[in-house]
Amino acid sequence: MDNLITKTTELALHLIQPYIKNAPAPAFIIDATCGNGHDTLALAKMLFGSNTGVVQHTPARLLAIDIQPEAIAQTEALLCEAGFSGEVADGRISLICGSHADLTDFFPSDAEAAAIIFNLGYLPGSDKTITTTAETTVKAAEAALGALQENGILSITIYSGHEAGAREKEALMAFASELDPHLYHVAYVSMPNQRNHPPEILLITKK
């Protein structure tokens, strides 16, 4: 087994995997920051893969969102290379270029998600000024909680080592700390001995 706690994005995917596996069919999953497509591909394998040892939900839906057209193109290319062009073509995987602050505009109002993930910050290898922000991320997290089904999970990987990321972390922690404990359970994964603002994971489940 990979040493999961050394790889924050893999740890986040590992933590949400049981929520996807146990989701009532049809499972609906959202990647709210698809970027280069690595998380979306991992989720596609969990949902539709034939040989992943995880789960094959049929029918299921995966929605991938990013504000940058090149991220959508890169995610689509990665999915197709990995053999998921059929799911992209028939709409089981949909790719939306837009802001996750408008999350609920991108699917029917009665759809409820089993898992929603955010991997914050900027697109690696691209324009670092196009980054997630405190305002839009908190708005999107609120929308995500509204869209979660009971026992669904919201996972947010936070990078506080850049200026916008530090503000975003502060805003998200304030938002999460104020959530009604009768309605939500919040967990927070940090790496206290790592230097230079290591990534952290905020997890919120709807009771």
Ligand SMILES: C[S@@+](CC[C@H](N)C(=O)[O-])C[C@H]1O[C@@H](n2cnc3c(N)ncnc32)[C@H](O)[C@@H]1O
């Ligand atoms: C760290 S990257 C995501 C990495 C990606 N999950 C992967 O596996 O490659 C963060 C992404 O958030 C996107 N982003 C920034 N603001 C956004 C917004 N308001 N709505 C949706 N995506 C946004 C950026 O374009 C960038 O691609």
